[in-house]
Amino acid sequence: MEMQTVRFYQTGTFTVGNRLLAPHERSVQAEAQRANALTSGHRACQGCGEALGARYAIDAAMRATGGKIVAVNATGCLEVFSTPYPETSWQIPWIHSLFGNAAAVASGVAAAMRRKGTDDVRVIAQGGDGGTTDIGFGCLSGMFERNDDVLYLCYDNEAYMNTGVQRSSATPPAARTATTPAMGPEPGNVFGTGKNVPLIAVAHQIPYVATASVANLRDLEYKVTRAMEFRGARYVHIHVPCPLGWGSAPADTIKVARAAVESGLFPLFEAVNGEIVSSTKIRRRTPTADYLRLQKRFAHLFQPGGEARLAHIQAIAERNIVKFGLEGTGA
């Protein structure tokens, strides 16, 4: 992996910028001239992780391509809060069609670019977890299978947030949603359900797949930038906390995302041509309970009787740590 080795500049290289680093070593988000692809005035809730993740990712893609980007957006919060007609927050060419067809529309845009001879303009498709792992999954799999020249960005907030927090196939076990209430013998979402779309993407053996988190900007920017070095189908799945849907404090968005990563519940890895090639090591190991406790959707786990389910979640994290090699010192 070509991740920059961490050098010690007062804070290492974990902060967004750093006056002690050479300008080309700073993050995209540190630049005064960053694209700000999703600009101010959007209507996302306070502390929205999706708004943050989208700006992080698209700005990085903008730098990687010299600003030549078209984005296709699935229906969902990101689309709704950024473009209440006639206003838009997007500083890039941007198109919205339907909830389930972003991948297919993007495939079409890519084909059009190729036909026009303007395939230096790169195509991005983006959507929420519902639009990606559920209704849009067929279109997505087709885009992968045909190896269409599209980068698909999934902003995973683990439910259908735009319509009022319904369960998706990315909703984690035990999470309370509007459709998986915290009631009965097994409160919240059922264990053993759902699907892991990043691994399904890897199984398609497309050129590049990665997971990323708003809690690790440098890792996220590296992955989006790396994705733009490939042609063909690429997939980056970004973990973006939703304060409203998760019942977390708006100020804690990054803290919550960080705890997901540092506990092992959300493993960060990348895969090239169907092989996992690297994982981002946990720097300060956190118990899963510290992640769960920050969110009201998991409050029932901390009631009497929640112990077994808590232990189950901890076991999931530990399995991830082994499976993805999340412990140890960097690459």
Next chain:
Amino acid sequence: MDKPFAITLDVGTSLANKTGSWRTTRPVYVDRLPPCNDACPAGENVQGWLFHAEAGDYEAAWRLLVRDNPMPAVMGRVCYHPCEGACNRGTIDAAVGINSVERFLGDLAIRRGWRLDAPAESTGKRVLVVGAGPSGLSAAYHLRRAGHAVKIVEAGPAAGGMMRFGIPKYRLPRDVLDTEIRRILDIGVEIELNRKVTDVRAEREAGGFDAAFLAVGAHIGKRAYIPAGAAARIVDAVSVLRGMEGEEKPMLGRRVVVYGGGNTAIDVARTAKRLGATEAIIVYRRTREKMPAHDFEVEEALQEGVLIKWLSTIKNVAGEATLTVEKMALDDKGYPQPTGEFETLEADSLVLALGQDVDLSLLDGVPGLVIRDGVVEVGPNMMTGHPGIFAGGDMVPSERTVTVAVGHGKQAARHIDAWLSGGEWRPPARHEIAKAENLNPWYYADAPKTVRPMLDALRRTSTFDEVQGGLDEGNALFEARRCLSCGNCFECDNCYGVCPDNAVIKLGEGRRYRFNLDYCKGCGICASECPCGAIRMEPERN
């Protein structure tokens, strides 16, 4: 209006939507007081000078440092660095090696020949300073910088006070001390050596001084009543250490017993070792935990072969060379009590290191003074009960260290300066302290503390070469960069990066940031992700 099919409105930007109206709390940039700065008795802006050192701008770092303390190379050797005890990095791995970076800057300044800034415009006022120890030198430096004419009168043959006649060379090489003193005198401080001031009022009048600062230290070794024969060789520690500066080194013999438990006891025992004593034994009435000497000093002494008898008192000296020592035991309250168990120790000399008293004879007959427990009371403005006579350092009630003495000199200088123009100096309001819980330590990389090299064991007992080495440029830079910049923005761009609403405006290098309250929704992510605790959320008014 010519619009495409089904389009009725012009496309607009979301910038028209001022989401700032959603806010119930607002972020505010603050400067919190770093605990190192708070703990520094000399009032150094530690975090401030480390900030420059981190960027490799050592001269800027040194210049900021000497605004408060003109002797970094001395401090980097003898200061007990309470800053490091308070340092927030201690809660993560180990405190920043502030003291070693300070020494690095001090030594570099000596190597590069950096000079102190020229004083301000002359004020026409004259101030007398009595005593050229750290307190007197510090006051003289700060008074001179403010534009006053300063004259130091010093009883000894050279300036430095206990830094020269107490602290041994193996901890503070004299060329370092000489250079830093010379640099202070070079900004135009007058000094008269070898003259003891016997009557401060007369001195003040004769010289036409508008004010006086007294810093005569504490030089009279305390005695304890120990029955002893006429032939017994009993000396006091301060005289021994002072003797080390003369031509004839003190004769202590091969078996030396030191009585006391402070840093003077340690220094004199280590000196005896170096002078050739085969045995140097410290006798102390309490336990190691209770010893006023610092743990690292005790450790270094033990490494050099000094022996320590804890919980022991000396009862008498029988004959020429036999001490009777009684074992003590701690009572319920932790006080040592005699046990009636005795043993004897052979000693060619007994050195008393039981603390020092102040020689206050120069103040005889001065009205208004309050003297309590042998030291002179001063007000918060460092003035004694007699108008125009200020005092500091070991002669006033406080901890007795070089750093405290330097701090007193600086404080007194500020108050004297104000007093001379008929005003009063009020210290600026202190910021709230940046505590560990204000920080977000995830952003700081793991980095172990850099350890300073120590002289090899043989040379530590046979020579007076300096025991502790300094850092070189590579590891001094590393050490400086371990600083977390507690409570003070260091422009890491985190707030600018993490705002989901682009509501942070980056003003450019050295100018920090501004919040764009038109769009800030008040989520507070910037405040919780600020590594150094320089943002606070405040309730929105109305």
